[in-house]
Amino acid sequence: MKGAFLIVKGHVEGLGERGDAMIRVENLVKEYKTKKGIIIGVDHVNVTIEKGEVFGIVGYSGAGKSSFIRCLNLLETPSNGEIYIDGVGLTSLSKQELRAARLKIGMIFQHFYLISAKTVAENIAFALKAANHPRKEINDRVHELLEMVGLADKAEVYPAQLSGGQKQRVGIARALANNPSVLLCDEATSALDPSTTKSILKLLKKINKELGITIVLITHEMEVVKEICDRVAVMQDGKFVEEGPVYEVFAHPQEELTKHFISSVLQFDLPAAIVEHCAGTIVKIQFKGAVAGEGVISDMLQQFNVKGNFLHGKIEYIQDIPLGIFIMELQGSSSAVADAISYLEKRTEQVEVIRDAA
Ligand SMILES: Nc1ncnc2c1ncn2[C@@H]1O[C@H](COP(=O)(O)OP(=O)(O)OP(=O)(O)O)[C@@H](O)[C@H]1O
Numbered sequence: 001m002k003g004a005f006l007i008v009k010g011h012v013e014g015l016g017e018r019g020d021a022m023i024r025v026e027n028l029v030k031e032y033k034t035k036k037g038i039i040i041g042v043d044h045v046n047v048t049i050e051k052g053e054v055f056g057i058v059g060y061s062g063a064g065k066s067s068f069i070r071c072l073n074l075l076e077t078p079s080n081g082e083i084y085i086d087g088v089g090l091t092s093l094s095k096q097e098l099r100a101a102r103l104k105i106g107m108i109f110q111h112f113y114l115i116s117a118k119t120v121a122e123n124i125a126f127a128l129k130a131a132n133h134p135r136k137e138i139n140d141r142v143h144e145l146l147e148m149v150g151l152a153d154k155a156e157v158y159p160a161q162l163s164g165g166q167k168q169r170v171g172i173a174r175a176l177a178n179n180p181s182v183l184l185c186d187e188a189t190s191a192l193d194p195s196t197t198k199s200i201l202k203l204l205k206k207i208n209k210e211l212g213i214t215i216v217l218i219t220h221e222m223e224v225v226k227e228i229c230d231r232v233a234v235m236q237d238g239k240f241v242e243e244g245p246v247y248e249v250f251a252h253p254q255e256e257l258t259k260h261f262i263s264s265v266l267q268f269d270l271p272a273a274i275v276e277h278c279a280g281t282i283v284k285i286q287f288k289g290a291v292a293g294e295g296v297i298s299d300m301l302q303q304f305n306v307k308g309n310f311l312h313g314k315i316e317y318i319q320d321i322p323l324g325i326f327i328m329e330l331q332g333s334s335s336a337v338a339d340a341i342s343y344l345e346k347r348t349e350q351v352e353v354i355r356d357a358a
Helices: 065-072 095-102 120-130 135-148 164-176 194-211 222-228 246-251 256-266 272-277 292-303 334-347
Strands: 021-034 037-050 054-058 080-085 105-109 182-186 214-219 231-236 239-245 281-288 307-318 321-331 350-355
Touching: 021 065, 021 214, 037 065, 037 214, 037 239, 054 065, 054 194, 054 222, 065 080, 065 182, 065 214, 105 164, 120 135, 120 164, 135 164, 164 182, 164 194, 182 194, 194 214, 194 222, 214 222, 222 246, 222 256, 231 246, 231 256, 239 246, 239 256, 246 256, 246 307, 246 321, 281 334, 292 307, 292 334, 321 334, 334 350
Parallel strands: 054 214, 054 231, 105 182, 182 214
Antiparallel strands: 021 037, 021 080, 231 239, 281 321, 281 350, 307 321
């Protein structure tokens, strides 16, 4: 029966083209009743996540990210609102129906939650046994999954013998065991070092692309969002305060909180000694594209009576689209500098005056 579970694009039940909703959250509220009163975890969130999308939710500790993602598979029972997965409303399902619906929703966790007394293969087989798959099929499927996550040689070892990254790979294999349509990632890379984080994000992207699985991830790191997400929501006090395609959010953040998050990726500090030597106005200019900026800047220098010195520059790739960021000193009369800045504002993504002329 080898191949019965073969993972090929289109095999996953419910898989569809981009543009169809895989997850629809309507008016979700999660309240916790405590001795000290009611604590709001999620406050009236509405969102639609498309099939095949990687959707990130970023926020500080206590923002409500875990509460939100745990409501998506009813690990937490919503206090109000509805969760639709591939068109099916979860809150009205019977226990048995919910068990079946949950097979379509895999989940991975920051601390992996592997069973320490079981081998890697047994950990993955456990998820298949729970779904009543025949033993012979289970062995084939376990090996197929281990191949997919790059751990074919680790089937017989125990979790304690694995690195953090390898443990998360087992977690991913287990989450994919029953061919889910959705994978929920609860701070899945937060316990890993930066290079292991990159390799796990690469694996998640491969799973998303090759299997068409919709991924929802929560994180406090904008770097993670930049690496793999298509869209991002910024969460604060239980609400989505900003939401949009990742490139747009990086290039045109609206909320202060969002600006703060992206500054961890886009910000670079100028050495104080350089700033001290600059008598002119210092501006940060963002361009869509790697080289588009050069023409705009030379046009600006020709049209306005200002002198420009490049102080710093870099190009970030977000969703494979280059976002150029340059820091320049502009020297000239205050009206010429102001005119030059308003010209740049019209022709670039964003201009920020870091310091007015000394
Ligand atoms: N079981 C619970 N009982 C009471 N309050 C809770 C419970 N779980 C979460 N909360 C509260 O709900 C709010 C949102 O918490 P949540 O864990 O969802 O945020 P988070 O963004 O995931 O934070 P973190 O990154 O620290 O996990 C917080 O005020 C938290 O204290």
